[in-house]
Amino acid sequence: MASLAAMFKSMGFHVYGTDKDVYPPMSTFLKDQGIQFFEGFSASHLEPKPDLVIVGNVISRGNPEIEVILEQHLDYISLPDAIREFFIRGHRSIVVTGTHGKTTTTSLLAWIFEHANRDPGFLVGGVPLNFDRGYQVGSGKEFIIEGDEYDSAFFDKVAKFLRYKPDIGIINHVEYDHADIYSSLEEIIIAFQRFVNLIPRNGMLASCADFERVKAISKRAFCPVHDFGVDNPDAYWYADNVSYELLGTRFQLMENGKDRGSVYIPLLGKHNVRNALAAIAVARFVNIEFDSIFSALETFKGIRKRMDFKGEKAGVKIFDDFGHHPTAIKETLLGLRNRVGANKIWALFEPRSATTRRNVFQQALVDAFREADAVLLAPVNQPEKAPAGQVLSVKKIASDLCELGKDAWAVNSTEQMIEILIQGLAKGDIVITFSNGPFDNIHEKLLERLL
Numbered sequence: 001m002a003s004l005a006a007m008f009k010s011m012g013f014h015v016y017g018t019d020k021d022v023y024p025p026m027s028t029f030l031k032d033q034g035i036q037f038f039e040g041f042s043a044s045h046l047e048p049k050p051d052l053v054i055v056g057n058v059i060s061r062g063n064p065e066i067e068v069i070l071e072q073h074l075d076y077i078s079l080p081d082a083i084r085e086f087f088i089r090g091h092r093s094i095v096v097t098g099t100h101g102k103t104t105t106t107s108l109l110a111w112i113f114e115h116a117n118r119d120p121g122f123l124v125g126g127v128p129l130n131f132d133r134g135y136q137v138g139s140g141k142e143f144i145i146e147g148d149e150y151d152s153a154f155f156d157k158v159a160k161f162l163r164y165k166p167d168i169g170i171i172n173h174v175e176y177d178h179a180d181i182y183s184s185l186e187e188i189i190i191a192f193q194r195f196v197n198l199i200p201r202n203g204m205l206a207s208c209a210d211f212e213r214v215k216a217i218s219k220r221a222f223c224p225v226h227d228f229g230v231d232n233p234d235a236y237w238y239a240d241n242v243s244y245e246l247l248g249t250r251f252q253l254m255e256n257g258k259d260r261g262s263v264y265i266p267l268l269g270k271h272n273v274r275n276a277l278a279a280i281a282v283a284r285f286v287n288i289e290f291d292s293i294f295s296a297l298e299t300f301k302g303i304r305k306r307m308d309f310k311g312e313k314a315g316v317k318i319f320d321d322f323g324h325h326p327t328a329i330k331e332t333l334l335g336l337r338n339r340v341g342a343n344k345i346w347a348l349f350e351p352r353s354a355t356t357r358r359n360v361f362q363q364a365l366v367d368a369f370r371e372a373d374a375v376l377l378a379p380v381n382q383p384e385k386a387p388a389g390q391v392l393s394v395k396k397i398a399s400d401l402c403e404l405g406k407d408a409w410a411v412n413s414t415e416q417m418i419e420i421l422i423q424g425l426a427k428g429d430i431v432i433t434f435s436n437g438p439f440d441n442i443h444e445k446l447l448e449r450l451l
Contacts, residue, residue: 188427
């Protein structure tokens, strides 16, 4: 929403907004853009009456501003409809979907197209460091967007990616998530099947061949399917001889059995190789040269809150990651392990999303943290939002990890977590935090306390 606000402002609109909690980095971003925002909702924010209200999907009936909008018949629209009508229409729409990898793949694509002087429009749910912003209006033919399967608005309960008129689509992975929206994995699969059914015959679907579920969904496409995978010679695009280096990953790119050269990405883990392959498949479909693609990948700077290096003190390195789904956490820890070797990894987790505050991933989270040496679990954020009897038990996760020989604690506060770290950290240790929020600024607090 913050990026969309900045896009509208760049087009000459007067833009302002409201939210319950506005915190860095987006609060800082909005201030830098000169966009006014109110914390907390009030009918007074709608005076004078705006020409159009864009309603985010966390807003529901009973919100004082929504009630005024409906009573006074103000024009309103969902976020995905606003993006489609104001920015996608008239462009070739490239929509990046999947349970994992959307932000990274969208950012990689945006940089590849920018590097190739295509001046793309894009909107991504993060901050790609090559641009230092999560959007670009662009004058080029393509608009690249992160396509979320979360719902659109209280008045439009369908996946956002179904509103983006895809010409080219990517599906990287499909797993169960968003337990507050989808009651089963089957419902999520149906949403992705509907997405595939929207791509025209002269478009293209890039599909991950490493996952049977994705392959099955992709078989329903009316457009060409260019699949990709890691160490998967059955795929049209695949990565061969993957090797993990100190600061990145290298692999040999194969296209339908033909060697297209060595690729280096300054990203860690097999999941990021898949992200890069997806971006390559799309870039080649629109005839961007290999040399330009490889150069863009090598100069990619990453994304804030995706293995984001926060600082080093007393020989301890601290990273921050958005990961909240067990698979994303597991893949990130595996990538980090390949980078740091035998160094001790401390994983800090805040169950904050609508899904992780529930016990739907109770055992999966235990498995996800196996690659860490020590795990600290914060209290479940807003447990009252989970259905009765379905709140995640962080104490049980800690107990199960201890039985596996890990050091694990379920703590009561950030301060308690920091005290455990201060007493246990040693030179060469790695700390990584996992949360889809600010995690009470634990990174800064820990850096201040380390000697």
